[in-house]
Amino acid sequence: QVQLVESGGGVVQPGRSLRLSCAASGFTFNTSGMHWVRQAPGKGLEWLSVISSDGTNKHYPGSVKGRFTISRDNSKNTLYLQMNSLRIEDTAMYYCAREYGNGWYFGMDVWGQGTTVIVSS
Amino acid sequence: DIQMTQSPPSLSASVGDRVSITCQASQDISYFLNWYQQRPGKAPKLLIYDASNLETGVPPRFSGGGSGTDFTLTISSLQPEDLGTYYCQQYSDLPPLLTFGPGTRVEIK
Numbered sequence: 001q002v003q004l005v006e007s008g009g010g011v012v013q014p015g016r017s018l019r020l021s022c023a024a025s026g027f028t029f030n031t032s033g034m035h036w037v038r039q040a041p042g043k044g045l046e047w048l049s050v051i052s053s054d055g056t057n058k059h060y061p062g063s064v065k066g067r068f069t070i071s072r073d074n075s076k077n078t079l080y081l082q083m084n085s086l087r088i089e090d091t092a093m094y095y096c097a098r099e100y101g102n103g104w105y106f107g108m109d110v111w112g113q114g115t116t117v118i119v120s121s
Numbered sequence: 122d123i124q125m126t127q128s129p130p131s132l133s134a135s136v137g138d139r140v141s142i143t144c145q146a147s148q149d150i151s152y153f154l155n156w157y158q159q160r161p162g163k164a165p166k167l168l169i170y171d172a173s174n175l176e177t178g179v180p181p182r183f184s185g186g187g188s189g190t191d192f193t194l195t196i197s198s199l200q201p202e203d204l205g206t207y208y209c210q211q212y213s214d215l216p217p218l219l220t221f222g223p224g225t226r227v228e229i230k
Binding site: 035037044045046047050059061062095097100104105106107108109111112113114 | 122153155157159163164165166167170171176206208210212216217218219220221222223224
């Protein structure tokens with residue numbers, strides 16, 4: 001079945017880096033755009049990034065641009081999120097999700113269960 | 122950037138009630154809007170895409186409408202499993218820039 005499994009979360013000190021991974025299965029990964037979305041404890045959803053199916057196009061909101069980098073390895077069916085200069089306010093559940101559109105970015109039709117990142121000294 | 126608002130922030134209704142949630146965009150987004158359900162402790166789930174299209178497998182008691190700046194998600198007959206938080210999300214903004222609404226929490230009386 002279609003599945004996304006995130007990993008790489010944990011406790012990290014402010015200013016440090018962390019790389020999240022998302023393993024995809026059950027669909028043709030190299031034909032799908034992919035997103036990262038996060039949710040701080042008790043808060044709403046925040047879109048973080050999208051990457052095109054071939055990895056050439058990447059987009060971010062201003063809140064994380066320059067600190068977070070999305071990438072993918074289609075040979076491994078895996079999506080990544082490199083997070084640098086982490087702040088307390090980056091503490092959240094991080095979800096990867098599949099883009100449902102073809103050729104542009106509309107929304108997410110498949111979601112992983114998330115991985116927790118806690119930024120704390 | 123396009124801002125999204127939702128109302129009410131929360132609601133409590135009985136099983137069988139008709140429930141409506143509204144979402145407003147800060148500028149015209151045509152029909153470029155999705156709705157998601159997030160049950161407690163779970164990942165979000167796509168319910169409605171392109172403002173009014175029901176995602177495969179979603180019960181027909183869910184419906185979406187609206188265009189431009191004002192949108193509505195309606196649950197025609199609330200069920201216990203509909204407990205959770207509902208989010209709208211726009212995809213009109215460029216370069217692209219996706220934005221979620223703040224969410225509406227639905228409780229069962």
